[in-house]
Amino acid sequence: MKYHDSINEAEQLMALCVEQLKQWCLPISPINYAVCYEYQQRCNNSLVQQVEQQITNKGKLDGFFMESVFKEHVLAQSQFRDEIIFDLNNLLSIARHSNAQSSSSAQHLITELDDNIPQLRSVDKNQVNEAIEAIQLASQAFKQQQAHIAQQLKQVEQENKALADELAKARQEIYLDPVTGLFNEKSVAQHIKQWRANNENCQVFAIVIKVNKFNDFVDNFGALLSDVIIAKIAHKVASYVDNSGLPIRASYDEFVLLLPDIDLAVAKEIGKKVVQGVDKLRFVSSKSETKLPKVTINFTASELTNGEHINQLLQRTRQLLS
Template identity: 40%
Template sequence: MKYQDSIKQADVILAQAIKQLQLWHLAATPINYAISYEFVAQTNKALTAAIKYQLSTGKKLDNFYMEAVYQQFILGQSKFRDEMLSEFDGLINSVQTNVNDSTISVDSFISKLDSNLNDLKSGDKEKVNHACNNLAKATIVFKTEQQRLTERLQKVQKNSQELQLELEDIRKEIYLDPLTGLYNRKAMSKNIEAWYKENPDKSVAAIVINVDQYSQITQRFGTLIGDVLLSKIAHKIESYVDDSGLPIRTGGDEFLILLPEVDSQIAYEIGEKIREGVSKLRFISSKSGVRLPKMTISVGVNKFNVSQNVNAVIDKTRNSIST
């Protein structure tokens, strides 16, 4: 129940949410239930649009998709945490810049003080000696303060480095699929947006990969074994992608590779190499020693411009998949 709903309203929506889950053939888990409630209540337009689009493409609502929807549209972490990352990145850059500027400024000031000592000695002896004594004392005090400043700046630098590590962990949580370590859909959108800003005419080759008979494998051996197999296949897929490419887990048993400025023929060859590589994988249960079935994948290749609707391109590529 949402806090703004009355008890009567909540009861109605709760009952409808259960029926909606039954229509979607989903278990009433806390995540699924929360999403169904939002969908039925029609208060979260972005969530509703995302689910309607998923259904319109013929893709089922599985646990993988529901978890992604929950993270993005209910927890509301995406925009907030993205902004937080930008703010902290700016803070870190500012701190590092201040550290460098302060160090240069202090060194320059000390250098000027030292150089003036010789100039002062060329005038009236008594005044010059007095000035030199005062300047020497001031220099000692200043150097002491400078040492303290250096120590403080070093501490700030250490803190900023620790913060950078924490931010990296947050980035992983936001942009990486926890099971496979590949990028998720949010990372895909962020990279496509960056490519578009860089060049609206940038072309990208897309390789869509589906794991064959994955649902039968999980039904026979369980979801835990299925997760292990997906993770191994994902690692094999990633091994064929260099730093310029983007390997993504887009669905429960579906992967996508985006290759900017890569020819379709090269993308096709990469897809074939991945298919061959996965077919050579052998899986044996570490507990029982049972040899698991040989895994195969289906591959589809397409090419698009970053100004196009990426989801439509992916759907078209799915239709071109060959086994």
């Protein structure tokens, strides 16, 4: 975030943000405030558009949505990309330099062999000794150069592993929901692209799952305990798809199971099993050992048509779940 407001401007925006968050029924937390500040400034068009679209489609904002917007539109994602590109360029530069050195030293050795092999056939012992010495020197230089390159490549391998770990962590932050560990909406396009690359006629069916009256649960037991419960529900929901499917947390109380190469009947059957599985869950407060209310879910199954965004799917299925 880069703000250049004067003190008076910042104070005016602060008052607007506080009032706006009250209207949205959201606490004045750092993430909520940062998103609201951007919204009030009206400079971040993509953020403003996403907030207004959410209000139009769902009529309310929640903590899950605000955190998603904060990550996508407020955090300095470009800095991470620049650092990754810089690191990759360094690795490629070292690799190119090592290849050039290897090629040069190999060519030098070949040249020395070509120049001195005829002298090895000479009857003059001095010429033979000189040729052998020249070849030995070239061979020694080649070995030293190869040892140096091997050391450089070892360094590249270590840096490459560190970079791979960083990329894996970044992918986790970008594509996974931190509360449930399920995939988020950003991951959908990549998976569908891969499925349809393997089979261009691949049908993808979506099981959209809604936790019933979860807002009441949040109001009664608070956000922290609700996150624990939603994570347990998410784990149960995800257990009904193997590696070929994609479990997604679509919103605070909604999940989607994307399944390729099945039909509607199979999708509905899986949805029924998910409902039965969640229905068997029982929750007890670890602090008070009090039994918590039973949580139920509802679902609908539908085909995700080619080119349809996950938000479009949710928009047309929410009425069926309300």
